[in-house]
Amino acid sequence: MVAEARHVTRTFPMAAGAVTALSDVSMTIEPGDYVAITGPSGCGKSTLLHLIGCVDTPTSGSILFEGRDVAALTESARSRIRLTRIGFVFQRFFLLPMLKASENIELPQSEAGVGVADRRTRTRELLDYVGLGDRGDHLPSQLSGGEMQRVAIARALANRPVLLVADEPTGELDETTGEHVAALFDRVHADGTAILLVTHNPTLAARATRRLSMKSGHLVA
Amino acid sequence: MQCPCHNPRVVAFAAALALIGILDTAPDILISRQLAATAHLAVGDVITLATTPTGGRSSSFRVAGIYEPTPDPMRFTAQRIEGRMHLPDLLTLVTDPHDPASADAIGSINVALAPGTDPAAFAHDITAGAPTVAVRPTSRPPQDDPFAVLDRFHLAISVVTMFGATAFLLALMVIRAEERRETVAILRLVGIAPRSLLTSVAIEGLMIAIGGALFGVALAFATEGLINRFFQARYDTALVFIRVTGPLAMKAVAIAAPLGVLAGIAASWTLLRGSVLALFRR
Amino acid sequence: MTPLQLAWRTTTRYRVRAMLAIAGVTVIGALLFDMLLLSHGLLLSFADLLNSEGFEVRVLAREGFARVPIPDSQTIADAIARLPSVADVAQITLTLAEGRADQKPPRRLTLVGRALSTTRDAATGCEVEINHVLGRALDIGPGSTFRLTPMPSADAATAMPPVDCHVTAFADFGFNASSDATALVSMAEYRRLVAQEHVDAEVILVALKAGSDAAAVTREIGTLRPDVHAYSNEEVVAQFNRNGFAYFRQISGVLSALTTAFAFLLIATLLTVSINQRLGEIAALRALGIARRRIAAMLLWESALLVGAGAVLALPVGGVLAVGLDRILRQMPSLPERLHFFVFEPRALIVHIAVFVVTAAAAAVYPIWLASTLPIASTLRREVI
Numbered sequence: 037m038v039a040e041a042r043h044v045t046r047t048f049p050m051a052a053g054a055v056t057a058l059s060d061v062s063m064t065i066e067p068g069d070y071v072a073i074t075g076p077s078g079c080g081k082s083t084l085l086h087l088i089g090c091v092d093t094p095t096s097g098s099i100l101f102e103g104r105d106v107a108a109l110t111e112s113a114r115s116r117i118r119l120t121r122i123g124f125v126f127q128r129f130f131l132l133p134m135l136k137a138s139e140n141i142e143l144p145q146s147e148a149g150v151g152v153a154d155r156r157t158r159t160r161e162l163l164d165y166v167g168l169g170d171r172g173d174h175l176p177s178q179l180s181g182g183e184m185q186r187v188a189i190a191r192a193l194a195n196r197p198v199l200l201v202a203d204e205p206t207g208e209l210d211e212t213t214g215e216h217v218a219a220l221f222d223r224v225h226a227d228g229t230a231i232l233l234v235t236h237n238p239t240l241a242a243r244a245t246r247r248l249s250m251k252s253g254h255l256v257a
Numbered sequence: 258m259q260c261p262c263h264n265p266r267v268v269a270f271a272a273a274l275a276l277i278g279i280l281d282t283a284p285d286i287l288i289s290r291q292l293a294a295t296a297h298l299a300v301g302d303v304i305t306l307a308t309t310p311t312g313g314r315s316s317s318f319r320v321a322g323i324y325e326p327t328p329d330p331m332r333f334t335a336q337r338i339e340g341r342m343h344l345p346d347l348l349t350l351v352t353d354p355h356d357p358a359s360a361d362a363i364g365s366i367n368v369a370l371a372p373g374t375d376p377a378a379f380a381h382d383i384t385a386g387a388p389t390v391a392v393r394p395t396s397r398p399p400q401d402d403p404f405a406v407l408d409r410f411h412l413a414i415s416v417v418t419m420f421g422a423t424a425f426l427l428a429l430m431v432i433r434a435e436e437r438r439e440t441v442a443i444l445r446l447v448g449i450a451p452r453s454l455l456t457s458v459a460i461e462g463l464m465i466a467i468g469g470a471l472f473g474v475a476l477a478f479a480t481e482g483l484i485n486r487f488f489q490a491r492y493d494t495a496l497v498f499i500r501v502t503g504p505l506a507m508k509a510v511a512i513a514a515p516l517g518v519l520a521g522i523a524a525s526w527t528l529l530r531g532s533v534l535a536l537f538r539r
Numbered sequence: 540m541t542p543l544q545l546a547w548r549t550t551t552r553y554r555v556r557a558m559l560a561i562a563g564v565t566v567i568g569a570l571l572f573d574m575l576l577l578s579h580g581l582l583l584s585f586a587d588l589l590n591s592e593g594f595e596v597r598v599l600a601r602e603g604f605a606r607v608p609i610p611d612s613q614t615i616a617d618a619i620a621r622l623p624s625v626a627d628v629a630q631i632t633l634t635l636a637e638g639r640a641d642q643k644p645p646r647r648l649t650l651v652g653r654a655l656s657t658t659r660d661a662a663t664g665c666e667v668e669i670n671h672v673l674g675r676a677l678d679i680g681p682g683s684t685f686r687l688t689p690m691p692s693a694d695a696a697t698a699m700p701p702v703d704c705h706v707t708a709f710a711d712f713g714f715n716a717s718s719d720a721t722a723l724v725s726m727a728e729y730r731r732l733v734a735q736e737h738v739d740a741e742v743i744l745v746a747l748k749a750g751s752d753a754a755a756v757t758r759e760i761g762t763l764r765p766d767v768h769a770y771s772n773e774e775v776v777a778q779f780n781r782n783g784f785a786y787f788r789q790i791s792g793v794l795s796a797l798t799t800a801f802a803f804l805l806i807a808t809l810l811t812v813s814i815n816q817r818l819g820e821i822a823a824l825r826a827l828g829i830a831r832r833r834i835a836a837m838l839l840w841e842s843a844l845l846v847g848a849g850a851v852l853a854l855p856v857g858g859v860l861a862v863g864l865d866r867i868l869r870q871m872p873s874l875p876e877r878l879h880f881f882v883f884e885p886r887a888l889i890v891h892i893a894v895f896v897v898t899a900a901a902a903a904v905y906p907i908w909l910a911s912t913l914p915i916a917s918t919l920r921r922e923v924i
Contacts, residue, residue, distance in 0.1 A: 086919070401872045403872060
């Protein structure tokens, strides 16, 4: 098992009163899974994704990542898991604007201690993998939205994670570009990486091998 | 008959009479607050002043009052251990008995002129008639006034500080302009005239600059007392070191205001003048 | 990519704000550097001036530096000259005088009488060394003659008659202000000019043999003659530091503190605003697993680059500014022409660097704290909205 959520609840204290974004949610992700979570805005999809992605910790219940209770770990340990075992893809890409595409992909490798030569080799592979072999020296401002998202996916795969976590990866893209990105996710899945993604896009969701639906903080299917 | 001098009561009475005699005949002296504090003196005390370190040629004086010396910015670090007495008393004290001429020698004469009299011309006339005497108007011409020099020095420092502050202000305004790049692009796209945007930017810069200047002036007023009290205690003086005046505060705001407007306009110039589509590019 | 490389890329991406920040730090840094120069500059210059005269000890009649005749100065000078560490003793007295030359308006000057223990003091006719100010005022030089009228104190028995004096050389009087006119004669000639058989010196200057300890000689003189006051050059400088230098020490301290605070505020505000603009980016980096330590290092380097560039540029700018400020302050009346307020010493440079290192670190503290503690999930959510 890659990740497991056991009776997880997440409550956010607000000035106007506490808000329960997730309520008693349980799910598992196995190696090679392709899980899509759908639901209306504010139903808790992203919150669940953040918890499984070790970006956040539950108010109650537990999140296990490769058998380890995430909440019991230090932030440094969680950071290490995010760096080496999980890959993140964001709706707004969040590429560093002052780094070239290749440098954005090298960044997590550098953090993980990968040597220069190995980083460069891996980066070239990933750029070819996402179909941007000739765009490595371009800045994000010189790339289209779809190209930026492909670079972001390459960055997420840089340290060969067991789980790729994507939050609305096609949210800022047009339909055609979204299709290209969706095809890339298929390829990643086919190569053995587990994927957990959150999306409003029914076409993208349809490609997943398992679809979960959320409503008002609960899993409904 | 027993001599009254053997009677203790008589002796005490005689000593008291002698003391009263001294008190009655001792001339008055005013001493500075600093001297009174250092020597633990009070009004009414009788002190002895001597003109030599060994106590020679001494006289007694009665402390008639304690005064605060007029602060002298040229000597603000000096301990004002001083006193004032009538001139005849001073001459009596310092006159060298072997030099009769010293009874008629003084160090300086202060002259108050009739209104409208030119001090420099008066000084020249005196010097012409008594060339061995140094005559100096108390109000110095600017070229002889060390405080005029300090004034220029402070002004130079202020100008330099303003340059630094302007760079700071510009940097902040540039960041703010960059933050609103998209907003400005949308407004221009929907047809809001650059002049209207320029006006709002200028007003914003003006408000920041005036707000900052007023804050600075308030800080200056607030710290004025602290700084004066600190240095007055440090140097034991009544001198006022800093005085923030209304005109000075207005001058500060009057300089800050146009700087703020200019900084806002300069920082937003490319947003308001450049291509709208270029503003949407990342 | 190292934190320094990331910081460099960020700085160069936001070029305009970086340049403005560096410009602000440069100007303020220049002011700080100048205040550090000012904090000891006057003392250093004063000490140099004292030491350049060639005399290490000064003897006066009274405590403090008021000039009054030293009673029996010749005897005292002879006794001091016999001390084993003493190389030479000069007796100095001064009075006002007036000089006249053909077609030129009369010029007030200071007439200095000097007797050296190592040279014979004889009146050989009025042979005078003058300074360039007097030379220009009366258009005279070595070989010229001018009329000198001494104007001693008011208790002189008679008015002094003018004397024709022969200029033998130009001399440099270290403590002269730029407008001071001065003439130097031997003490014997001085006595003749002021028509006094006996003139006591107002100050006795003592030159020591190489390797001698001025403080020890000062104590020896104090033991030899308790009725006078001897000061080594160090003691004179220390007195000057306590009294005459107080204003400049205070203002340099106050302005140094203010400029440091200003630089700190400038960089801390810019970095904080910059971080707030990039919260999404930073949250994404944290989500990707980039350690807080690395992000903190990147921010520290950003601060260091801005502050460091400004601090380095501040040195030449401060140098030019110091020349200008020195020129303003040297307009003070009666200031020795060779006295300077801003004098370079290595200590000023070391303190300047140290202050900016601390400022760069301190300015990054709050932005680092912001970046390190930002809640990743909610920041990502907010950035999407």
